[in-house]
Amino acid sequence: MRRPLRTQAPLFLALCAFTAVTLVPVVWAVLTSFKRPVDAFAVPPEFIFPPTFAFHYEVWVEKGFWRYLINSAIVSTSVVVISVSIGTMAAYGLSRLRSKTARGVLFGILSMRMFPQILLAIPFFVLAKMTGLINTYPALIFALIAINQPFTIWLMRSFFLDVPHELYEAAEIDGCSAWQVFTRVALPVVRPGVGVTALFSLLLAYNEFLLSLVLTGPDTKTLPVALAEYGAEDINYWTLSAAAAVGIMLPMVIFMMFMQRHLVRGLAFGAVKG
Amino acid sequence: MSRFTRRSLLAGAAASPLAMPFIRAANAAAPIQLISHRFPALEYIAGNIQKAIPGVEVNTQLMPFDKALELCTIAFSSKSSTPDIVYANDSTFLQFAKNGWIRPLDDLWAKYKDEFQLDDFTPTVQKERSWQGHQWGVPATANAMLFFYRKDLFDQAGKQPPATFAEYLELAKFFNTPLRAGTISCQRPVDAALNETSWYINALGDGWFDSSWHPIFNDAKGVDAIEMLYRITRYAQPGYTNAANDECMIALQQDTAAMGIQWATRALAMDDPNKSRVVDKMAWAVPPQGHVPFGGDGYCISAFSKQDPDLLFRILATATTAQKMRGAAGLMVPTRSSLLNDQELIAKYRFFPAAKAAVAVGQGYPRLPEFYAVGQFITKRISQYLTGTMQVKPALDMAAKETEDFLKGHGYYH
Amino acid sequence: MFLVPSAIVLLAVMVFPLGYAIYLSLFNYDIGAGIFRFIGLDNYATLLNEQEFWDSLWRTVVIVASAVTLEFVTGLLVAYGLYRLTFGVKALNTLMFMPSIITPVVAALFLRWIFIGRWGLLSGLLISWGIFPPDFLGDPDWARVTVILADAWQFTPFMILVLYAGLNTVDQSQIEAAQVDGAGPWMLLFRIMVPAIRPLILFVLAIRVMDAFRFFDQIYVLTAGGPGNATETVTIYTYQLAFRLLQIGKASALGVITLLITAAAIAGIIATLYRRERGAF
Numbered sequence A: 001m002r003r004p005l006r007t008q009a010p011l012f013l014a015l016c017a018f019t020a021v022t023l024v025p026v027v028w029a030v031l032t033s034f035k036r037p038v039d040a041f042a043v044p045p046e047f048i049f050p051p052t053f054a055f056h057y058e059v060w061v062e063k064g065f066w067r068y069l070i071n072s073a074i075v076s077t078s079v080v081v082i083s084v085s086i087g088t089m090a091a092y093g094l095s096r097l098r099s100k101t102a103r104g105v106l107f108g109i110l111s112m113r114m115f116p117q118i119l120l121a122i123p124f125f126v127l128a129k130m131t132g133l134i135n136t137y138p139a140l141i142f143a144l145i146a147i148n149q150p151f152t153i154w155l156m157r158s159f160f161l162d163v164p165h166e167l168y169e170a171a172e173i174d175g176c177s178a179w180q181v182f183t184r185v186a187l188p189v190v191r192p193g194v195g196v197t198a199l200f201s202l203l204l205a206y207n208e209f210l211l212s213l214v215l216t217g218p219d220t221k222t223l224p225v226a227l228a229e230y231g232a233e234d235i236n237y238w239t240l241s242a243a244a245a246v247g248i249m250l251p252m253v254i255f256m257m258f259m260q261r262h263l264v265r266g267l268a269f270g271a272v273k274g
Numbered sequence B: 001m002s003r004f005t006r007r008s009l010l011a012g013a014a015a016s017p018l019a020m021p022f023i024r025a026a027n028a029a030a031p032i033q034l035i036s037h038r039f040p041a042l043e044y045i046a047g048n049i050q051k052a053i054p055g056v057e058v059n060t061q062l063m064p065f066d067k068a069l070e071l072c073t074i075a076f077s078s079k080s081s082t083p084d085i086v087y088a089n090d091s092t093f094l095q096f097a098k099n100g101w102i103r104p105l106d107d108l109w110a111k112y113k114d115e116f117q118l119d120d121f122t123p124t125v126q127k128e129r130s131w132q133g134h135q136w137g138v139p140a141t142a143n144a145m146l147f148f149y150r151k152d153l154f155d156q157a158g159k160q161p162p163a164t165f166a167e168y169l170e171l172a173k174f175f176n177t178p179l180r181a182g183t184i185s186c187q188r189p190v191d192a193a194l195n196e197t198s199w200y201i202n203a204l205g206d207g208w209f210d211s212s213w214h215p216i217f218n219d220a221k222g223v224d225a226i227e228m229l230y231r232i233t234r235y236a237q238p239g240y241t242n243a244a245n246d247e248c249m250i251a252l253q254q255d256t257a258a259m260g261i262q263w264a265t266r267a268l269a270m271d272d273p274n275k276s277r278v279v280d281k282m283a284w285a286v287p288p289q290g291h292v293p294f295g296g297d298g299y300c301i302s303a304f305s306k307q308d309p310d311l312l313f314r315i316l317a318t319a320t321t322a323q324k325m326r327g328a329a330g331l332m333v334p335t336r337s338s339l340l341n342d343q344e345l346i347a348k349y350r351f352f353p354a355a356k357a358a359v360a361v362g363q364g365y366p367r368l369p370e371f372y373a374v375g376q377f378i379t380k381r382i383s384q385y386l387t388g389t390m391q392v393k394p395a396l397d398m399a400a401k402e403t404e405d406f407l408k409g410h411g412y413y414h
Numbered sequence C: 001m002f003l004v005p006s007a008i009v010l011l012a013v014m015v016f017p018l019g020y021a022i023y024l025s026l027f028n029y030d031i032g033a034g035i036f037r038f039i040g041l042d043n044y045a046t047l048l049n050e051q052e053f054w055d056s057l058w059r060t061v062v063i064v065a066s067a068v069t070l071e072f073v074t075g076l077l078v079a080y081g082l083y084r085l086t087f088g089v090k091a092l093n094t095l096m097f098m099p100s101i102i103t104p105v106v107a108a109l110f111l112r113w114i115f116i117g118r119w120g121l122l123s124g125l126l127i128s129w130g131i132f133p134p135d136f137l138g139d140p141d142w143a144r145v146t147v148i149l150a151d152a153w154q155f156t157p158f159m160i161l162v163l164y165a166g167l168n169t170v171d172q173s174q175i176e177a178a179q180v181d182g183a184g185p186w187m188l189l190f191r192i193m194v195p196a197i198r199p200l201i202l203f204v205l206a207i208r209v210m211d212a213f214r215f216f217d218q219i220y221v222l223t224a225g226g227p228g229n230a231t232e233t234v235t236i237y238t239y240q241l242a243f244r245l246l247q248i249g250k251a252s253a254l255g256v257i258t259l260l261i262t263a264a265a266i267a268g269i270i271a272t273l274y275r276r277e278r279g280a281f
Helices: A005-033 A054-062 A065-096 A100-114 A117-130 A137-160 A165-173 A178-189 A191-207 A210-215 A223-228 A235-270 B003-027 B040-051 B065-077 B092-098 B106-111 B123-128 B151-157 B165-175 B191-204 B220-233 B245-253 B309-319 B322-331 B343-348 B352-360 B371-386 B392-409 C004-024 C042-049 C051-084 C089-096 C104-115 C121-128 C140-168 C172-180 C185-196 C198-213 C217-222 C234-244 C248-273
Strands: B032-037 B058-063 B085-089 B138-150 B259-263 B282-285 B292-301 C027-030 C035-038
Touching: A005 A235, A005 C051, A005 C089, A005 C104, A005 C140, A054 A065, A054 A235, A065 A100, A065 A137, A065 A178, A065 A191, A065 A223, A065 A235, A065 C004, A100 A137, A100 C004, A100 C198, A100 C248, A117 A137, A117 A210, A117 B065, A117 C004, A117 C234, A117 C248, A137 A191, A137 A210, A137 C004, A137 C198, A165 A178, A178 A191, A191 A235, A210 A223, A210 B065, A223 A235, A223 C104, A235 C089, A235 C104, B032 B040, B032 B065, B032 B292, B032 B309, B040 B058, B040 B138, B040 B309, B040 B322, B058 B065, B065 B085, B065 B092, B065 C234, B085 B092, B085 B309, B092 B292, B092 B371, B106 B309, B123 B138, B123 B292, B138 B151, B138 B309, B138 B352, B151 B165, B151 B282, B165 B191, B165 B220, B165 B259, B191 B220, B191 B245, B191 B259, B191 B292, B191 B371, B220 B371, B220 B392, B245 B259, B282 B352, B292 B309, B292 B352, B322 B343, B343 B352, B371 B392, B371 C234, C004 C027, C004 C248, C027 C042, C027 C248, C042 C248, C051 C089, C051 C140, C051 C185, C051 C198, C051 C234, C089 C140, C104 C121, C104 C140, C104 C217, C140 C198, C140 C217, C172 C185, C185 C198, C198 C248, C217 C234, C234 C248
Parallel strands: B032 B058, B032 B085
Antiparallel strands: B085 B292, B138 B259, B138 B282, B138 B292, C027 C035
8 A cells, every 4th residue: 555755754753763662661660670770860860970790690600581581481491382272272262152141250260350459469378389390491381371361361252252153164164073072173273363462472471570589489480570570678679670771671572573473463363353 | 383382382481490490409408587777777787687606607688777677577577587697776676575576585695695796785785686685686786877978168257066956956047058067967758867866855855755655746845846847957957858868968969968966887888989079178076965876787596497596696796896887987887896996997997086975975766666656646736737738736736646646546545 | 161261260269359358348447456347338438427438539630630641642553653653663662661571660660769769860960060850759749740650650560562563454444534534644544443443442542551550569668648648549448458557358349439439430431432333342
């Protein structure tokens, strides 16, 4: 579709300006992570300063953040793989039952997401303690899978609602079992949707803070928890936090840059019915 | 390969690390777990603790004060066997002790008194750790609020540090300019605001509570004290209602405020060129009219821990001997008399004389386990007054009522 | 059948803690005083009679409504702009999405360094140009504005992404027909495209309202509910009850009330948007 440059140029500039403003806090934080404390909090704010890599070095090498990155990676990947699998199955099941009870169940599952998460911290902790799972990966993984289910199920169900009935009928006439209908007919159709759901689940699992704080210990600490340990009582820690924060952000940003294409395609795919 | 088979392979791969911790945990002897607040002095001591007894592994987790408190609360309320050692300041340990979450240390204290020279701990500090006749923790650091002021500016104008609040107000007004506030004020609820407000209430008012724990801070003198706080904060740095100790420190270090009270543990950083623009320009005095907020940090032993309390105590005592603490002497007000009176240290750390004098007129928080909890009400209402959404008497009255109701619910006043 | 694995996980891991939390709400469970006594619905009665509860609820509603409206309007406009742009879309999209990737706690820290008084980026710059700004975090009214902006900053990208994808799916033939009829860009947006993606709008608004109600990390880092109680939302109040005052029973009751209110709000959104097309949900 051709559009006149007369309107395109100002539009582009406007959008660029919007993006620039949105990124200001991020850029400022990156700059802060390279400053000494005396420069970081200077007034007026300094844009030219002697840079130091000391804090980034301290974060990754001395404080060993790479260990926590591995923890985060293990937890996030496990959560995404398991949660998307069982969530997709549940969503498929719900999408086939177009009844009022199905909608009721869906709303019920969704409402689990409406309870303040901070209040779940103590019951989760008690549960983990009882089963002896504190400071192990399964505790956090299962907790995050459960937290993730409502969103996953609702999103995947909306994709499944798009699968044309004729496809199901044809498969059943062909004599496929229920499982085969699911894997051979429904799944291929919603594949972009699975990609989207997986990406959002990954974001959620990677960034989870409160439950990680409560359920992990020194061996299984994830990145957000490690970050939160710094940032009080000495401004030296603040620039360290900046370096850590930027460091945490980086893997996700790089990953997302590659995956962004799938994200848009997947959402576009399921957007018609909702 | 169908999608699901691929996915199940991934799931299997993901599941194997889940099994590892089970295997790992079965083989290792359980290390000792410690949860603590984080600031430089405590980091140093945590290092001491880790190296205290060779062969004994101590896992130290340091994090901001409220996070540490959250974690301890969650763990203790479910009687968890970890953590074994917890940090507690002179306010939170009361709550822990009252709930039966920590172990009294009288027996161990008596047993190791000579070996670790436990009497060398200053009497003030020892008193801080005792409640209802028992000793509850091993002191780690002591802290007092000092009056920080810019000697260069004062000398230039021929001024002296204030001896009364009235003088403080005058000086704050005198030095107040658009680019440099007259004074700092740290009024962020709960901790920072409670520190500073305690000073006003104790020095100018009648204190927080009477002997039967009824709030008296809303009486006439209390109202005067808070009104003085209001007048002085008119010359405070912008953003003071959101400032905790860190922000105030930055204000002093970046030359955007001329004076104010802050904890002694932050004095050394004023002379660090990596952090401060006012190197060698800051001086310290005892805050006017005394009643200096004084606090102590220490380590307590969990009542639910499965580790040997004797071992835990020895670790803590080893980590806090005068010799081991010497390296951290500039990061705190020393808890050991021997260090406090050491001539070499006095010469080395410019703030020592003021710190020593302040400790003599220090006043800790009320010995009420619920003080920190009711601090929530108090600092909230005072903050509303300072920002102009409430008048002073109604604000203090409401705080007093909320405090009374809360304490009544906890069984007081019978 | 298909629902079984999910149901197992949910029941074991989610329903139990949720149930336990709701069970606790019927007790006077005060960790600080060591009390654990059954009091039925007393916690609820106390809360519903408290001025503080209603104030915090009102504040939450205002913040949520303002934030979500801001996000939706901005999101729709920017998404439409991206839709009409013919080059550089992918790059802009990726860059714009960044705030949503950042851990909320981290995002809050970044924003704090911008908005804090005197030396935050915003105040610092303004002061160096001779303008003395208000206290963004310390003034009651400005603190609320800052909190709304914080939420918008972090979640508008999500809104943009979803709406942009949605706009891309609108049937081309409908658009072309309207253009032939002489519809300008704005009529195109509001008369044709928005109604076409109504289910998606429902989805995204519902998610945002649900999440904005539970918005906690940013407010806690930025203002901790202050100054005074200017930014004390229901979630902050819940946190104070649970972790400062150690009144777990009352906090749990407040949690249940939050759940009921949010559920009602979502049901309301569904009902309004589907006034005509009842069966589509």
